[in-house]
Amino acid sequence: MARNAKVEQGKNEGILPWNERLSYGASDFACSFTFSLIGTYLMYFYTDVFGITAAAVGTLMLVARVIDAFDGPFWGIMIDHAHTKWGKSRPFLLWFNAPFAIFTVLCFTTPNLPMFWKIVWAYVTYIGIDVLYSAVNIPLTSILPSMTENSDERVLLSTIRSLFSNLGGTLISVIALPLVALFGSGNNKRGFFLLAVMAATVFFVIYLVVFANLKERVQTKQSQKALPIKESLKALKSNWPWVIVIVLNFVYWLGMQAKGQVTIYFFKYNLGRPGLVSFALLFNAIGLISVFLTPRVVVKVGKKNTLLAGLTISVIGQLLMGLGASWLNVPIIIIGTIVGNFGNGFVGALIAVLLADAVDYGEWKNGVRAEGIVTSASSFTAKFGMGIGGAISGLLLSWGHYVPNKAQSASALFAIEANYIWVPMLALIISFVLILFYKLTPDKEREMSAYLTKKHFRERNEE
16 A cells, blocks of 8 residues: 555656646746737838838847847856745746836837937847846746656646647737727827737736746755856756757747748738738637647657657648748638648647756756756747848848838749748758757656656755
């Protein structure tokens, strides 16, 4: 009887209560609800509402990526240096909640300025929101390996987070333009501003709840003290799972951002159906199905094969959309959108899990557990990829001689189509090739987990 109880306890070790699971998911609902507004509509807002040229917007997003080369690792190092009563990652959810919410509103504020000062305003507010997004989002990834050592629980937590992220991003994408029309009553400047106020308020309230409910349970000697930069960097030595995942993250989000930012352009100018934008974005919710299925699929075929399957499905979706774009056939484009979003759900659900595994791998391989520096690469490379994708979008539109609110030339229409179809397809194919080289097998994961569980147990008993 005692032995059975011990076995049951072993099965349940690392299982978190539902209020904490849901709070972890809600954190990325809040992030996606605000940052998807920026990712999907900010370029359109800049060019067609605020009146900045596409070339200036593309340059801005390229410059912001130089800043990202420093701010992503900076926040990772700050997390590794943090030592508070709340833990290492959790306090950042409180400290930078209000600043991020404020800058969300500032990004969609349109002061009456000459063109030069409009561009300066865009630089300050966009780079500000970009840096602050790292401050509130990197801790969500870095806290995951500290919440539980249970591999299945991590997959479940990441799945819940992806479900909520998909829901938040889809919701704001679908309701944004109708709310702009409702709030602005024909004045898009006012409409976008009030929409940003609403999104910022949602973010602020949710993040207070998230901070209150999340806990850091996996405590080691290293996690209970500030970790020097030189020491934390050792976790990256020969950490090939980490290298593959961060490069994948960069390439994948480059493609997704290039596509997302021109969605409204594609339906408005290429198809002449701007009223279908919200309808098309509604199908982002298809990813919820695949995210929900991810834990079951992973159990059967493993994380690597699940990712490969998701990427393959996404490529097929882009091919269908390419056919629809060539024939100007809306039903085929919608079918391709549904197929592609179903595949993307698997990818989004697993990236954070692979990064948590990379934290374990760094400790197992090099004896250093550095959640901050290892997982900060997730937000950094995703943002870097999104920024480069945004810069590509802006520069292609500029090279195609895009003119806001006018009938577009053939070159401008091709630039929009390239951003919407072919750039993301190339990114998906490169991501597929990268995952072929991912060698962290289920057997190796079990070996790492067993070793680290014993190591952490021994360290706790030595204290």
